[in-house]
Amino acid sequence: MTAQGPGLVCAHHHLYSSLARWLPGPARTPLGFLEVLELLWWRLDVALTPADIAWSARLGAVEALEAGCTAIVDHHESPAAIDGSLDVIAEACAEVGVRVVCAYGVTDRHGAGGAKAGLAENERFLRAGGRGLVGVHASFTCSDDTLEAAAGLATDLDVGVHVHVAEGEGDTWPRLARLADERWLLAHGVHLPDHHGLAGTIVHNPRSNMNNGVGYARPARFANPVALGTDGIGADLLEEARLAFARLREHDATAPPTVTWAWLEQGWALVPEAQADIVTWSDEPGVFATGVRAVDVVVAGEVVLSEGRTTRVDADEVRARAAEQAASLAGRW
Numbered sequence: 001m002t003a004q005g006p007g008l009v010c011a012h013h014h015l016y017s018s019l020a021r022w023l024p025g026p027a028r029t030p031l032g033f034l035e036v037l038e039l040l041w042w043r044l045d046v047a048l049t050p051a052d053i054a055w056s057a058r059l060g061a062v063e064a065l066e067a068g069c070t071a072i073v074d075h076h077e078s079p080a081a082i083d084g085s086l087d088v089i090a091e092a093c094a095e096v097g098v099r100v101v102c103a104y105g106v107t108d109r110h111g112a113g114g115a116k117a118g119l120a121e122n123e124r125f126l127r128a129g130g131r132g133l134v135g136v137h138a139s140f141t142c143s144d145d146t147l148e149a150a151a152g153l154a155t156d157l158d159v160g161v162h163v164h165v166a167e168g169e170g171d172t173w174p175r176l177a178r179l180a181d182e183r184w185l186l187a188h189g190v191h192l193p194d195h196h197g198l199a200g201t202i203v204h205n206p207r208s209n210m211n212n213g214v215g216y217a218r219p220a221r222f223a224n225p226v227a228l229g230t231d232g233i234g235a236d237l238l239e240e241a242r243l244a245f246a247r248l249r250e251h252d253a254t255a256p257p258t259v260t261w262a263w264l265e266q267g268w269a270l271v272p273e274a275q276a277d278i279v280t281w282s283d284e285p286g287v288f289a290t291g292v293r294a295v296d297v298v299v300a301g302e303v304v305l306s307e308g309r310t311t312r313v314d315a316d317e318v319r320a321r322a323a324e325q326a327a328s329l330a331g332r333w
């Protein structure tokens with residue numbers, strides 16, 4: 001029995017990571033979260049070209065529609081191809097028919113020049129009318145000056161900051177407390193204390209946190225609004241909500257499904273238009289309803305998924321071209 005509902009929102013994604021499934025693994029097994037960043041993600045992001053970014057984003061956008069996700073809040077980094085990178089992502093998502101909120105993750109990992117270029121990309125994109133937030137990688141890779149510049153830019157442009165917070169134990173998040181306001185998006189928050197003093201929405205990414213072994217964020221303890229993200233592992237938000245519920249119940253077997261469903265619905269506070277999108281599901285979604293698929297998806301009145309197939313692009317071709325691009329990337333990283 002099919003069921004209809006609004007489009008889902010992925011509140012924290014990395015569209016640049018879609019090609020990683022085809023890349024060889026790290027040279028050695030990472031011994032902790034920092035090494036996962038150093039041996040995989042920071043090696044991948046520095047190798048990205050505009051063509052890699054475009055095919056990775058198209059594939060991620062196709063997979064979002066196939067999962068009934070009509071809006072992606074993306075966090076991007078490509079240190080060797082910063083200028084114009086947010087346009088590449090926005091255009092790729094527009095081609096496929098998915099809403100996207102872009103941000104470039106500013107960092108001092110590549111010196112003050114890299115941080116400046118990242119800030120400039122956020123500013124260029126937003127001033128040109130792009131939908132986005134100001135991105136910051138995480139405070140542990142940023143100087144005080146960079147954090148203040150990013151927060152100041154966000155205030156000037158009347159948007160929030162999208163930043164990783166306390167994902168691993170080594171993050172220096174307390175410096176954000178006096179900068180953050182309620183428009184900020186705080187991804188992970190695993191190692192935040194209950195009363196951390198940060199304003200903003202906390203984005204819970206249970207699958208990614210489990211995959212990286214960083215711990216359970218216990219998001220039910222926060223006074224902040226909580227939304228759900230995938231941290232780049234696809235955009236199947238029903239799956240993420242089911243996983244969030246299982247993790248919640250592991251710690252509190254009395255918690256009702258409405259807790260995790262409210263986290264899913266919090267995405268509409270970030271991208272309100274998604275609530276007017278229409279997803280026809282193969283069955284009624286719920287925390288125990290595994291295998292529910294998106295059959296049809298309507299975004300802004302246009303059918304962008306029909307009988308499980310994207311209408312604007314050929315999903316098979318996007319997958320094939322993305323895999324070819326990944327083979328090229330594998331030879332360069």
Ligand SMILES: [Zn+2]
Pocket residue numbers: 012013014075164187231232
């Ligand atoms: Zn992330």
